[in-house]
Amino acid sequence: MIQAHSLTKRYGDKIAVDGLDFTVEPGRVTGFLGPNGAGKSTTMRMITGLDRPSSGIATVNGRRYRDIAAPLHEVGVLLDARSAHPRRTAVKHLLAIAATHRIGRDRVEEVMGLTGLESVANKRVGSFSLGMGQRLGIASALLGDPETIILDEPVNGLDPEGILWIRNLMRRLAAEGRTVLLSSHLMGEMAQTADHLIVLGRGAILADGPIEDVMRGVTRTAVRVRTREPERLARAIAAPEVTVASLPDGAMEITGPSAEHVAEAAAAAGIVLTEVSTIAGSLEDAYLALTEGAVEYRSSGAPTPAHTIQNGARS
Numbered sequence: 609m610i611q612a613h614s615l616t617k618r619y620g621d622k623i624a625v626d627g628l629d630f631t632v633e634p635g636r637v638t639g640f641l642g643p644n645g646a647g648k649s650t651t652m653r654m655i656t657g658l659d660r661p662s663s664g665i666a667t668v669n670g671r672r673y674r675d676i677a678a679p680l681h682e683v684g685v686l687l688d689a690r691s692a693h694p695r696r697t698a699v700k701h702l703l704a705i706a707a708t709h710r711i712g713r714d715r716v717e718e719v720m721g722l723t724g725l726e727s728v729a730n731k732r733v734g735s736f737s738l739g740m741g742q743r744l745g746i747a748s749a750l751l752g753d754p755e756t757i758i759l760d761e762p763v764n765g766l767d768p769e770g771i772l773w774i775r776n777l778m779r780r781l782a783a784e785g786r787t788v789l790l791s792s793h794l795m796g797e798m799a800q801t802a803d804h805l806i807v808l809g810r811g812a813i814l815a816d817g818p819i820e821d822v823m824r825g826v827t828r829t830a831v832r833v834r835t836r837e838p839e840r841l842a843r844a845i846a847a848p849e850v851t852v853a854s855l856p857d858g859a860m861e862i863t864g865p866s867a868e869h870v871a872e873a874a875a876a877a878g879i880v881l882t883e884v885s886t887i888a889g890s891l892e893d894a895y896l897a898l899t900e901g902a903v904e905y906r907s908s909g910a911p912t913p914a915h916t917i918q919n920g921a922r923s
Contacts, residue, residue: 827889
């Protein structure tokens with residue numbers, strides 16, 4: 609378990625992390641999201657003892673990282689896949705790390721097999737692609753068979769097969785009861801991997817909850833319907849909280865009632881529906897809605913309204 613209590617980091621007059629309180633529970637994958645400059649990397653560095661908090665505390669299983677006698681056995685960390693010495697081979701890099709915790713060669717070979725590095729074991733790290741470097745970093749994080757795993761952008765540079773492997777690995781580790789904290793800018797991938805989300809913006813928590821709750825709280829769910837009698841259907845479901853809009857392709861978009869309610873109302877009125885489905889907001893929609901006012905570095909020429917969400921739908 610990872611816990612932060614009033615965790616704060618200042619750099620001069622700038623507050624990078626502003627009094628964070630959160631818990632990363634075991635048994636689930638927690639996604640750590642936020643725009644560039646939101647404070648994610650700084651927070652992970654404070655959790656792992658690389659940065660000292662200005663105030664507050666971050667603990668892993670009730671202890672500060674610096675107080676853990678054999679951290680590789682408790683916390684596996686990947687914050688920068690490029691940290692390996694470029695002239696070392698992959699196997700020597702892992703053996704050197706393993707030696708600091710008296711981890712045997714068998715475990716080194718095991719994690720190399722797990723991460724798909726056997727064929728490049730004797731190649732110098734400096735010749736690795738970005739994706740292979742990520743695999744080596746993940747192998748390093750898993751060396752001590754830790755109960756807590758913290759990975760910053762682990763899918764960066766991976767091909768589709770590698771991304772699927774990471775997704776399955778993270779979910780398997782969480783299913784084993786481990787604590788998994790995972791940051792990424794790939795919303796589609798996070799939606800398929802994470803159970804819980806913590807979203808930061810300008811150093812503060814914007815959302816902290818199960819992924820479905822976070823998405824439902826800031827996006828709209830609508831019902832898409834197609835019928836030859838749209839006017840009759842609109843009258844059949846009319847209510848103060850119901851809105852009906854015509855879509856360019858001739859379908860109807862109904863907000864307020866559920867798809868089941870719309871179907872039942874149509875059946876009661878003898879109206880035939882040729883299509884009925886639920887339109888749910890995506891994680892990307894939810895993320896953009898949450899962080900709209902917390903983007904520190906915005907591209908010039910990128911129109912802000914294109915990323916706003918009104919009533920759950922992009923404007």
